Amino acid sequence: MIGRTARFLARLRDHMRGATLLEFGLVAGPLILTIMAIGDLGYQSYLRAVTRGVLEKAARSASVGTLNSADIDTYIEAQMAAINSKNGTTSTTKKSYYNFSRVGKPEKITTDTAPLGTYNSGDCYEDANGNGSYDTNSGASGLGGADDIVYYEVTISMPRLFPLAKMLGWSATQSATASTMVRNQPWANQGTPTIRCN
Numbered sequence: 601m602i603g604r605t606a607r608f609l610a611r612l613r614d615h616m617r618g619a620t621l622l623e624f625g626l627v628a629g630p631l632i633l634t635i636m637a638i639g640d641l642g643y644q645s646y647l648r649a650v651t652r653g654v655l656e657k658a659a660r661s662a663s664v665g666t667l668n669s670a671d672i673d674t675y676i677e678a679q680m681a682a683i684n685s686k687n688g689t690t691s692t693t694k695k696s697y698y699n700f701s702r703v704g705k706p707e708k709i710t711t712d713t714a715p716l717g718t719y720n721s722g723d724c725y726e727d728a729n730g731n732g733s734y735d736t737n738s739g740a741s742g743l744g745g746a747d748d749i750v751y752y753e754v755t756i757s758m759p760r761l762f763p764l765a766k767m768l769g770w771s772a773t774q775s776a777t778a779s780t781m782v783r784n785q786p787w788a789n790q791g792t793p794t795i796r797c798n
Contacts, residue, residue: 696744
């Protein structure tokens with residue numbers, strides 16, 4: 601009996617027919633996850649490229665005064681409609697600045713009292729967005745005026761293509777953001793910011 605069992609085990613050990621199925625079972629899981637991850641990242645790159653193209657065309661039209669702020673939102677929504685039909689959402693941000701060096705920065709302090717480098721009582725500043733108070737982001741909402749710099753940002757959020765997100769603990773949606781800055785054409789004299797003191 602022991603001899604028969606030993607011969608059977610030896611024959612089974614040398615038998616190769618089931619090896620391919622076992623090897624495929626070990627490789628299939630990681631391979632499928634890798635393919636889904638590549639597809640997911642590729643789709644995100646596609647969304648970013650489409651969004652950037654739409655945004656840059658809208659920004660060019662706005663910089664020459666062809667579109668106003670509402671027209672830009674409508675144009676971007678219309679161009680992204682085919683993608684958004686798959687449960688996507690698009691959000692648009694437009695902020696205008698006096699010059700490129702002020703984009704995303706606080707309003708410029710013109711008279712600085714101690715402590716230096718921070719806005720406090722006794723300081724004067726350029727009210728770049730015209731709201732009458734000092735802001736840590738000097739941008740004004742909208743398209744600004746002639747010769748102003750306009751910062752555009754469009755974010756699209758979509759459900760992921762594959763169930764990979766749940767397996768890896770990722771968010772169920774993916775987002776792609778595109779941004780650009782364009783100087784408006786000088787169709788008039790650029791307004792200068794008002795100096796205000798505290």
